Amino acid sequence: MKTFQELGLNDALLEAIKDMGFETPSEVQEKAIPILLEKDTDIVSLAQTGTGKTAAFGFPMLQKIDPKSRTTQGLILSPTRELCLQITQEIKNYAKHMKGVNVVAIYGGASITDQARAVKKGAQILVATPGRMQDMIRRRLVDVSKIEYCVLDEADEMLNMGFFEDITDILSHTPDEKSTWLFSATMPKEVSVIAKKFMHSPVEITVGAKNAGTKNVSHEYYKVSGRDRYPALRRLADAHPQIFSVVFCRTKRDTQSVAEKLIEDGYSAGALHGDLSQNQRDMVMKSFRNKQIQMLVATDVAARGIDVDNITHVIHYQLPDEIETYTHRSGRTGRAGNQGVSMIIVTQSESRKIRAIEKIIQANIEMKKIPTGMEICETQLYSLAQKIKNTEVNEEIFNYLPKVEAELEDLSKEELIQRLVSVEFARFHNYYKKSKDLNGKFEDNPADKTKHNRKDTTRFFINVGERDEYNWMALKDFLKATLEIDTDDIFHVDVMESFSFFNTPNSLQEKVIEKFTDFKIDGRFINVEISEKGPKGRSGGSGGGGGKRRSFNKDGGSGGGGGYKKKFNSGGSGGSGGGGGYDRGKRRSFDNNPEKKSGESSGSPRRSNSGSKPTYGSKDSKPGGFGRRSRS
Template sequence: MTTFNDFKLERSVIQAIQDLGFEEATPIQSQTIPEALSGTDLIGQAQTGTGKTAAFSIPLIQKIEKEEQKIVSLIMAPTRELAIQVAEEINKLSKFKGIRSLPIYGGQDIVKQIRALKKKPQIIIGTPGRLLDHIRRKTIKLNDVHTVILDEADEMLDMGFMDDIQSILKLVPEERQTMLFSATMPPNIKKLAQQFLTDPKHISVAPKKVSSPNISQYYIELHERQKFEALGRLLDMESPDLAIVFGRTKRRVDELSEALKKRGYPADGLHGDLTQNQRDQVMRKFRDGSIDVLVATDVAARGLDVSGVSHVINFDLPQDPESYVHRIGRTGRAGKEGSAWTFVTPRETDHLHFIEKVTRHKIFKKPLPSFSEALEGKQKIMAERLLNVIQSKEFTQYKGISIQLLEEYDSVDILAAAFKLLTGDDKQEVRIQLTPEEPIRGKKKRQPFRRRVTSSNNGSSKSGGGYKSNYKGNSYKGSGYKGSNSNSKSSRTNRFNEGKGEKKQYQKAGRHI
């Protein structure tokens, strides 16, 4: 067992570590900190949630002098959220030493950042694009930087930051220490390391299983139209402390978060089109428990580190195994157990088995939660809330009306009615409309050529030749879609006559259908 006292850190740094409750160093920390303190260039390969932020922050704070009045360290991160979180971690670890750090990222007023730079921070944590903006404005100068850290380097390169990173590193003095941290080591990461690192020490603590053993992983096979009802039932049945629901697109996240709110769930959405202020507000509500369901895209959730996330739900199956591992890694952290649930359509089962193979972790099949299971879960939550109120004895003002009701009605009926109100089952069913999405690797059925015809009934417009849309006003209600297609006799006759006309046109052209 390696403790932080073994690294011979100064008292102010040890005090901050103890104040955060850290005792034993994680594997990435025990191997990285001594090398980083020696000034060696290094490559750290570890999954998210293993403590790598502290692994590079602790030696960085140890080496910087409090009296320094210039930027001496530069940390690059792929997203605003990660830059903010790294800055927060550094602030916590350096609070007794008085080191000044500043996050720099897009989406925030650049004038505000320029004012903050006048306070002479020693450490800059920034996204590559915004860093280049400041460098070009000459509001950030890298002449005195002696330590550079690339955090989540694979994510940065996946997001297209290679040219920006290279431009920035060329402006930093060659006499420096460079540390690169990445969960994976694709060829472009190796190329970057060869170009900018000098005889780096390679530290790898990748686990045998890519996904955490603390996370129970399940999938539910269902049709697209069943997903939203399944989500509601799953949330009721599992009653998560905090849950992150992943959608594939920004539009999906918006629709899904609004649909959950209409159903009475405390939820909100997070994606790249939100302003920084909106993103901060959503994350603040999620962290303080004002909402307990966060709907997010992959990009928006990169770098999120929220303690207490008990459930991750993949409403849409991710495109690749790396995204799957990153998503479910939001739960099961710091030794706690977590659950990951994935909705899979029949066409996506092969892709799910591919994810199982790459991650080397079995994902167990579960049936679609039944209405009775969901109701039982809701009743369990309400019973716990009711018992908490009873134990608190803070209900004196309601005793009068309770006595009156008991004189007129049966006590069991009153309690059952109260449960119905608490669980929201008295509310009228809310119609929810979500835009259907194409499944991964799904084969599109060949559609016959149809002339786009409009009638006053379906509200479409006459626009000459074209394909008739496959999706028409699908909406969720209960456990299935209700289509808006007309099945009237006249409508069927129109389509039949239309088909005959098309056939004649094709035959004239020497084609057959």
């Protein structure tokens, strides 16, 4: 392994490296820096997040620009505000011993006037999000016509967020003879298109296999029934007392709901999603970095730009839409030489996706059992003993000890230990002492089957599903409130991507049909019909177990219940869902994601989520934030 001196860096940069405590270059730094210093060339570097990519392009750019010139010479594009600010700070740290270097961050959510003023003073390097950068170019507030170096950092993330047009527009304003340095964790088709269109014979550097996950992360999955997803999350958290994790959900609603449940149940948790203001997001991230938040519940879009090295676990509360997104999620842990764990919570119908992920990350995903209540109690007991043993005694308590000792003098050592442990241990034991085993067969709740004879029930189809940010619990709550019936009268709830099924007693059949006749929410018809294929239809193929129905899409088509589907297009034709395999279109896709193009940090007005989706019978979300409750 080479040293930083051997890579050819100048004295000013070596001094900064010494100040920051860097000892040896990472693999991507060792491969990229000499190439970028040697000549002006285009480069495609495939490496996971957290491998030192910022230094890999930051050091060469700083060494090659002219600090005496006030002209903008380098442009770095990044997907989110958080990452933009982080890169800016790191570049400034690298340049601390270089005179005259000015680095300016350009991002949405801040004053465009102030940013334009900072650029006008002279900035050799701009670090920007695509939306705000494009806006400033159109307003002629920045000039990128003379840049010599352009970096596309986290290129796959930017394109996945819908910034293809923004990036191509920005690059079209830059000179053809510039050097373009593309850094990406994966190489989907869209990244290849950018490389072919704007790069000239790029040198390719690969750290690990293409699209593969980091070697420092172990992968495991847990199979549960749909209604046990949240209890399973609690058990995984309780089975790892020192957990410091990111919990990924597919939708903003689920993100907020899960975070609120965790806070209510006594966990140090916080939510991070697109409905938060920038100030709220900053507060949540600050608390997470300071470990005041132990479990950060986030959407994929909002989590982009999170750069925290000591995350112990990534928990996929729900699998992402695309396989490549799983690679990015799991790359949040196992960084800076640490070991990490990626945990997946899946239902029986989702478990087929595991094999597809294994092929992409080129690693085995081990199936594990959800810990039992007694196993968790045992783990917590030993953790408590270690915590007591390793706690440093605060000298300020000495003045109070005589009274405390007098109060406890009748207790023996054994009795004192027993009572001390019982005080802390009671919460877990009370919760888990009668808890059920979450492992086993994944059928509906046995109580449903004994209470309701299928011959006496009606199976209904409803045209809302996961795409509308429903899980089985949210849908059941909506039906209960709308129909004004008891919770026990709604059962066998199965939520698919764009539609769902539920059962009620036959006696309620007329009420259900009558209530949902010409029923609208936010101008949209909510269609409920009796399912033509019986009380339980979850297999794939045309119809998806529900028979022919009114389609969400303009041109109809049969909705499939199994397999992976092509991306949802609100104006396009339906298409048949199949049972199995991935669609071999432009991108490997699991399901449709309501947040696909939110662009939460770009500042681009075209990517606003406001008003884009109706909310069906849901409780008003309390935007964001975090909380911490006592576990007593």
